[in-house]
Amino acid sequence: MAEKLGTRDVYGVELAKLGEINKDIVVLTGDLAGSTKVSKFGKTFPNRFFNLGVAEQDMMGMAAGLAAAGKIPFVSTFAVFASGRAWEQIRQSICLPKLNVKIVATHGGITVGPDGASHHSVEDIGLMRGLPNMIVIMPCDGHETSAAIKFAANHKGPIYIRLSREKFPVIFDENCPFELGKASVVRDGNDLTFVMCGIMVHIALDAAKILNEEGIKVRVINSSSIKPLDKNLILAAAEETGAIITGEEHSIINGLGSAVAELLSENCQVPLKRIGIEDCFGQTGDSRDLMEHYGLTPEALVKTAKNILKKKQNNPSEKLYSPSTDTVLEQV
Amino acid sequence: MTKDIKKLQSIATEVRVNILKMLAKAGSGHSGGSLSAVEILTALYFSKMRHDPKNPYWEDRDKFVLSKGHGAPVLYVVLGLSGYFSTDHFDTLRKLGSILKGHPNSTTTPGVEVCTGSLGQGLSQANGLAVAAKLDKRNTRVYVLLGDGEIQEGQVWEAAMTARHYKLSNVCAIIDHNGLQIDGPVVEIMNINPIKEKWEAFGWHTIEVDGHNFDEIFSALDEADGVSDKPTAIIARTVKGKGVSFMEGKVEYHGASPTPEELERALKELEAVMTN
Numbered sequence: 032m033a034e035k036l037g038t039r040d041v042y043g044v045e046l047a048k049l050g051e052i053n054k055d056i057v058v059l060t061g062d063l064a065g066s067t068k069v070s071k072f073g074k075t076f077p078n079r080f081f082n083l084g085v086a087e088q089d090m091m092g093m094a095a096g097l098a099a100a101g102k103i104p105f106v107s108t109f110a111v112f113a114s115g116r117a118w119e120q121i122r123q124s125i126c127l128p129k130l131n132v133k134i135v136a137t138h139g140g141i142t143v144g145p146d147g148a149s150h151h152s153v154e155d156i157g158l159m160r161g162l163p164n165m166i167v168i169m170p171c172d173g174h175e176t177s178a179a180i181k182f183a184a185n186h187k188g189p190i191y192i193r194l195s196r197e198k199f200p201v202i203f204d205e206n207c208p209f210e211l212g213k214a215s216v217v218r219d220g221n222d223l224t225f226v227m228c229g230i231m232v233h234i235a236l237d238a239a240k241i242l243n244e245e246g247i248k249v250r251v252i253n254s255s256s257i258k259p260l261d262k263n264l265i266l267a268a269a270e271e272t273g274a275i276i277t278g279e280e281h282s283i284i285n286g287l288g289s290a291v292a293e294l295l296s297e298n299c300q301v302p303l304k305r306i307g308i309e310d311c312f313g314q315t316g317d318s319r320d321l322m323e324h325y326g327l328t329p330e331a332l333v334k335t336a337k338n339i340l341k342k343k344q345n346n347p348s349e350k351l352y353s354p355s356t357d358t359v360l361e362q363v
Numbered sequence: 364m365t366k367d368i369k370k371l372q373s374i375a376t377e378v379r380v381n382i383l384k385m386l387a388k389a390g391s392g393h394s395g396g397s398l399s400a401v402e403i404l405t406a407l408y409f410s411k412m413r414h415d416p417k418n419p420y421w422e423d424r425d426k427f428v429l430s431k432g433h434g435a436p437v438l439y440v441v442l443g444l445s446g447y448f449s450t451d452h453f454d455t456l457r458k459l460g461s462i463l464k465g466h467p468n469s470t471t472t473p474g475v476e477v478c479t480g481s482l483g484q485g486l487s488q489a490n491g492l493a494v495a496a497k498l499d500k501r502n503t504r505v506y507v508l509l510g511d512g513e514i515q516e517g518q519v520w521e522a523a524m525t526a527r528h529y530k531l532s533n534v535c536a537i538i539d540h541n542g543l544q545i546d547g548p549v550v551e552i553m554n555i556n557p558i559k560e561k562w563e564a565f566g567w568h569t570i571e572v573d574g575h576n577f578d579e580i581f582s583a584l585d586e587a588d589g590v591s592d593k594p595t596a597i598i599a600r601t602v603k604g605k606g607v608s609f610m611e612g613k614v615e616y617h618g619a620s621p622t623p624e625e626l627e628r629a630l631k632e633l634e635a636v637m638t639n
Contacts, residue, residue, distance in 0.1 A: 057498070079498065081529070089487045089521035096491015099469065099477050102498070104491075120518075123481045124488055128469045 035198040036173025039137045042194055043068025045180040046105060046135075050076050053184060059094050059106045061087045067107035067137045091117040091132075095124035098131045103184060109143070110136040110193055114155035125189050126164045132190075133183045134159075139169070139193040140280030141313035141321045142230065151313030157285025159191040160258045166211065167258040169193040169279075169287075171232040172201050175255060178209035186211070193229070195280075197318060200233050202253075214261035216268075220248035223274040223336055223343070226265055228254050228287050231278035231306070231327065238332035249336065260290050262298075269299040274343040276304045276335055280327065283307040302342040304335055364410055368577045374444070375405045376636050379606045381440040381453060383629050385463075386620035389456040392465070395603040395616040397437040399541040399574070400508060403599060404441045406580045407506055416446035419473045425503050426476050426492050430485020431510035431539060432466040433618070438475070439463050447474035483516025485509065486536060490522055493531045504533045504588070512544030515553050520565065526594040527566035534594040535587045536567075539574065541603035545617050562596040574599030608632060 050056050050072050057079045064070040064082060073080035083090040087108055094104040106113070113136040114121075125132045141151045159167045168183075168190065170176040176194065183190045202217060217232065218239050225235035232253045239249040250272055252264065269275055275295060277288035288305030295303055308325055322328060365371060378401050386392045404427075408414070412425040429438045436456065443450045448462065455461035462471045466480025477488045489507035496503045509519065526534050538558060546552050555561070562569045568590045572579040580599070587595035603617070604610030607629040610621075621629055 057494075081494070083521070083525060086518075086521035086525070088484075088518040089490075089525055092484050092487025092518065092522065093491040093494070093525065095477060096488035096493075097495050098491070099488065100492050100495030100499075102495050119481060120484060120487075123478060124484050128478045 033200045037198040038176040038194040039068045041173040041176045043071045045177045047071045047075050049184050056103045059090050061090045061108045063108050069107045087112045087116040088120045091120035094132045095130050105133045107135050110139040110152035110155040114158045126162045129164045135192045137194045138196045142197045142318035144318040147315035148312040153282040153308045156281050166190045169228040170255050171253045172199045174203040174207050182209045212259040214252050214254040214264045217253050218251040220250040221272050222248045224250040224268040224272045225276050226252045226254050227278045237329035241333050257287050266299050269301045274302045274339045278306040302339050375401050378440050380633050382436045385453045385456050387626040388454050392620045393433040396434045398605045399601040399603045400434050400437050400539050402575045408441045411584050426505045428485045428489040428507040430507050431513050432479030435467050442474040482513040483518040486522035493534045506535050508537050511540045523565040530592050531594045537597045541601040543603045543614050568595045571598045574601035
């Protein structure tokens with residue numbers, strides 16, 4: 032059984048370590064210290080830990096004030112509340128003045144599970160990506176998370192890091208680096224490319240193994256730096272493999288898929304398919320069942336890959352999908 | 364720095380003159396809410412606050428947050444007259460490339476601590492500045508000016524809870540209680556009374572003053588210094604458009620700048636005050 036690490040667990044540990052090294056780091060949460068794992072920092076450095084209770088807008092504003100006075104605030108709550116409830120505070124108080132606030136939001140996507148739609152976030156990457164001066168990162172495993180948190184502590188300016196409720200398989204080395212604006216090829220191939228983030232990197236790797244049995248060699252890219260995107264690596268993949276499928280635990284509107292679509296349409300127009308949540312909310316369910324329901328599975332990716340290969344080989348302008356509100360499974 | 368009331372009143376008149384000229388040149392901006400806050404900002408910047416215009420990042424400075432960010436003209440004039448930047452910039456308010464933006468921007472204007480303009484966000488930021496001061500063991504204070512329409516924003520009350528919970532005795536909020544907002548009198552649009560009782564209920568020390576009376580303002584600011592375990596809210600009864608007879612108490616001068624003719628009339632009135 033492959034080793035799995037919870038990205039939020041890793042965050043909690045790394046944050047407490049960083050707190051020891053850098054006394055300017057302060058931590059804020061909105062009554063979610065346990066779930067976001069910032070409680071470890073809170074227990075170790077109680078005078079630098081601020082629970083604002085259920086008041087996310089105030090929390091972001093206070094983080095801005097702390098940053099304006101030279102502190103390095105890490106702010107944690109669920110992705111839906113961080114990006115939604117406090118969006119305007121992030122815009123006006125943090126992004127406009129480019130303050131040094133690190134928003135580490137857990138519970139991104141639909142794997143939040145049973146809590147249901149109100150607590151799932153399928154819009155947060157889009158909301159943060161649209162903000163000038165904001166960096167958007169979604170690490171795909173525990174070790175990359177560690178690296179991203181260290182990066183965040185040293186980088187000057189607003190950052191949004193999206194973590195999950197789920198544990199992810201480990202694919203990177205323990206002391207792997209994180210480089211802003213750099214994606215990584217986690218599997219080589221030249222028939223088509225999966226450009227993925229978060230849990231979808233692992234789904235894509237599973238799909239790639241299945242496709243490999245049929246002689247289809249898929250390149251898998253971990254695009255953890257969503258804004259800024261690694262334009263060179265992705266464009267090279269488009270040119271070399273001729274077809275791109277993106278995947279995210281997020282709406283296909285405004286997220287990683289949209290970012291890649293923007294890049295390709297202006298620079299290298301190859302067949303593209305965005306996999307993700309098709310402009311609908313999440314819902315209550317077990318996270319495994321939800322991934323299946325929304326077509327975020329290796330099997331669904333395999334079908335999509337075969338379809339896009341047809342498109343690549345045939346007339347690229349041939350429409351393979353009719354617009355519909357059905358889920359991906361029903362379309363393929 | 365002075366505690367000479369006559370001198371401060373004279374500075375206040377000079378501030379008013381510059382606000383009106385600045386706004387008339389810009390052709391847009393907020394007259395009423397800038398004029399109502401003149402004595403408060405004059406008292407803070409020319410007397411009460413420890414700060415150094417030649418050293419805007421002096422680490423032991425008191426800080427001011429204009430949470431009612433549309434009052435930017437009064438802040439800019441006070442900062443300019445204090446020496447944070449040349450008063451030559453006054454003529455450039457709201458023009459492309461000016462350091463004086465439509466609402467306060469900390470990245471472009473020396474002396475501006477945080478970005479404001481979207482109401483309700485300043486007190487949270489002020490709390491952050493205050494917590495940082497306490498962490499650094501600095502005995503500095505954070506003053507924040509809010510509008511009475513502004514306190515309709517829920518975030519203000521989140522921040523009020525926070526300031527009390529974290530015992531931010533170095534926070535002093537001043538409410539520019541001029542009774543008017545954009546669409547009409549505050550009591551008609553969304554009644555926020557009773558103001559004093561609300562702040563008290565949130566655990567703040569509260570003081571009510573005439574917001575145009577320097578003696579009362581200083582008395583309240585000094586009283587706030589002595590409160591050791593909670594923040595202080597000074598509810599300052601003010602007149603929107605104070606100092607210009609045809610603007611006083613008028614809703615329509617919230618977001619309006621004076622026309623050239625209005626400027627001339629206003630300056631005549633203020634000139635008369637100067638020579639008295």
